[in-house]
Amino acid sequence: MSLLEKIISSAKSNLKAIVLPEGQDARVVRAAAEIAKQKIAKVTLLGKEGEIAGLAGGADLSGVAIVDSQNAANFSEYADAFYEMRKEKGMTPEGAVEAMKDPLYYGVMMVKKGAADGMVAGAVNSTANTLRPALQILRTAPGVKLVSSFFVMEVPDCVFGDSGSFVFADCALVENPDAGQLSDIAVASAKSFKMLIGAEPVVAMLSYSTYGSAKSDMTKKVAEATELAKSKAPGLMIDGELQLDAAIVQSVGQLKAPGSKVAGAANVLVFPDLNSGNIGYKLVERLAKAKAYGPILQGIAMPVNDLSRGCSVDDIVGVAAFTAVQAQNS
Numbered sequence: 001m002s003l004l005e006k007i008i009s010s011a012k013s014n015l016k017a018i019v020l021p022e023g024q025d026a027r028v029v030r031a032a033a034e035i036a037k038q039k040i041a042k043v044t045l046l047g048k049e050g051e052i053a054g055l056a057g058g059a060d061l062s063g064v065a066i067v068d069s070q071n072a073a074n075f076s077e078y079a080d081a082f083y084e085m086r087k088e089k090g091m092t093p094e095g096a097v098e099a100m101k102d103p104l105y106y107g108v109m110m111v112k113k114g115a116a117d118g119m120v121a122g123a124v125n126s127t128a129n130t131l132r133p134a135l136q137i138l139r140t141a142p143g144v145k146l147v148s149s150f151f152v153m154e155v156p157d158c159v160f161g162d163s164g165s166f167v168f169a170d171c172a173l174v175e176n177p178d179a180g181q182l183s184d185i186a187v188a189s190a191k192s193f194k195m196l197i198g199a200e201p202v203v204a205m206l207s208y209s210t211y212g213s214a215k216s217d218m219t220k221k222v223a224e225a226t227e228l229a230k231s232k233a234p235g236l237m238i239d240g241e242l243q244l245d246a247a248i249v250q251s252v253g254q255l256k257a258p259g260s261k262v263a264g265a266a267n268v269l270v271f272p273d274l275n276s277g278n279i280g281y282k283l284v285e286r287l288a289k290a291k292a293y294g295p296i297l298q299g300i301a302m303p304v305n306d307l308s309r310g311c312s313v314d315d316i317v318g319v320a321a322f323t324a325v326q327a328q329n330s
Contacts, residue, residue: 003154003165004293004318007196011040011324016117018320018327021107022124023047023066026055031316036063040317041324044116046103069106078109086136099133108133111302117327120320122307127173131297134304144299146184149173149306150192151281151294152322158288160248161267167193167201168269168284171277172295172306179221183228186270188298190236193268195329196322203229204247204266205240206276210256212241222272237262244269293318296326303327 001009018041022028029052032045037060044065045052052066069075082105083096091099099105104125110116121130131147140147150169158164169189170177177185182205190201205226209219219241226240239262246256246263253264271277285292296319297305303326305319 016327017042019116021046021103033059118303118323147299149295154291179224182225186229203238203268207241
């Protein structure tokens, strides 16, 4: 059974409600039909019923709830609630109504009000547009300061990681984290790995240096982040700074970082910045023919996930399944 099959099976075991606000996109419409068909989640699609039917391409939408958000009975209630949340930030009643006309804001408010357990968007909208209403309405989870992202990587015929499964972070959101932010990403990513993969996280803080083999501001940042993460999560198996080969290859780990319980066994790889993280996941995806699921967001009070604008129907279905499992654990 593949990792995605396991995630889908978990999602089916306790159905959650997922809203897809981008009903103007044919991929999203067909993904909604597939989610309902496979009974992965209870799915709501935002948009006008006639337009959505025209995009379905023959897909069966009988199991999908279609909501024209601008004409919904609770539109005014949602706009009023958004105004109350944001009035101290300068929001006006008129501004709240305009914001709620955006299906992204309406979808997030559905999550806030309990009409949905999670939202998946980004097939049409940018990451910034997807994230903004989530932060304004849901905000960060208790005790969390930073929203970050990760990819779940499934590498075929791979002896490294957890039988080829990894979490890579952050590959899509936080551009150049400082040591404190990098430590937050590490702790959050370990929790996400445990929740989604079900195995114990082993976290490597990656660098071009291992244990001070090179010294620069960049390597010092990773070493400092490692110590901060250890103080924030004392029971976490984490080490750094480690080069990639020392992190995942046992023989190299023993050579470069003797005595480390992480070296050679890492399954959570924390990259020092967005350049390296984004390049790294795409290299593994393309050259190793790995499956890359994400970006999946972590740190928001309730699950909201972003899609690549180049996503396929299968990608949307997969991210919806991951979102449903996050909702089971939120």
